[in-house]
Amino acid sequence: MTTSVSFHLNGLAVSPDADSDTPLLFVLRNRLGLKAARFGCGNEECGACVVEIDGRARFACTTPLSALAGARLTTAEGLPDHPIGAALLAAFAQEHAGQCGYCLSGILMAAFVLLRANPTPDRASIIAALDGNLCRCGAHGGILRAVERAVASLAETAP
Ligand code: FES
Ligand code: FES
Structure with missing residues (x-):
């Protein structure tokens, strides 16, 4: 209906x-x-x-x-309007994370949820948060570095 x-x-x-x-x-x-x-x-x-x-x-x-x-x-369309989202987008671009990009919207959103709940996750926490997101291109290394870069940049700008 x-x-x-x-x-x-x-x-x-x-x-x-x-x-x-x-x-x-x-x-x-x-x-x-x-x-x-x-x-x-x-x-x-x-x-x-x-x-x-x-x-x-x-x-x-x-x-x-x-x-x-x-x-x-x-x-993901709303990420530029949020400081955490903007940091993630910048970090993914700087790390050239991903190849075809098909997975990246979902990965960005999973990372966004993680960083809102925990602004200083370690690598194990990031891997756990992204466990439900596949990347068929095998770009996981760059993706993890990008999330870590976003964490670092947010820490630098934290009040
Ligand atoms: S399309 Fe929703 S989990 Fe694959
Ligand atoms: S970058 Fe192609 S599926 Fe992840």
């Missing part, structure tokens, strides 16, 4: 219409025009679709629209 669900997306109130069981990923990409979150497996196995929902990294491919009423979401 088509329904309208209201939530906050990257700081803006939205109320997209869709069947209540439509996966968030399709709502983002097809209704709201936000293409950063990607479809990989559709089954919580690759992490390409990860977004932040109320402070947690969630799979947009299996989160139904009906679960989002009143929620606060961040997608």
Whole structure:
């Protein structure tokens, strides 16, 4: 049944219409025009679709629209507006992290959730936070260095 669900997306109130069981990923990409979150497996196995929902990294491919009423979401499109997100984007660019880039939106969002909860994670904590995100290009080394670079830059600018 088509329904309208209201939530906050990257700081803006939205109320997209869709069947209540439509996966968030399709709502983002097809209704709201936000293409950063990607479809990989559709089954919580690759992490390409990860977004932040109320402070947690969630799979947009299996989160139904009906679960989002009143929620606060961040997608990769919203990262430049947040100091942690901006630091991650800069660090990934400086480290040339990734190759094809297909996994990077989900990885950035998983790292964003981690750094909001723990601004000084060690490498083991970063690896654990990214455990649900696959990178078929094998770019893990650069990705880990990029997250560590973001941690260092945020520490330098901390009050
Ligand atoms: S597309 Fe959601 S985990 Fe793979
Ligand atoms: S950079 Fe290609 S899948 Fe990760």
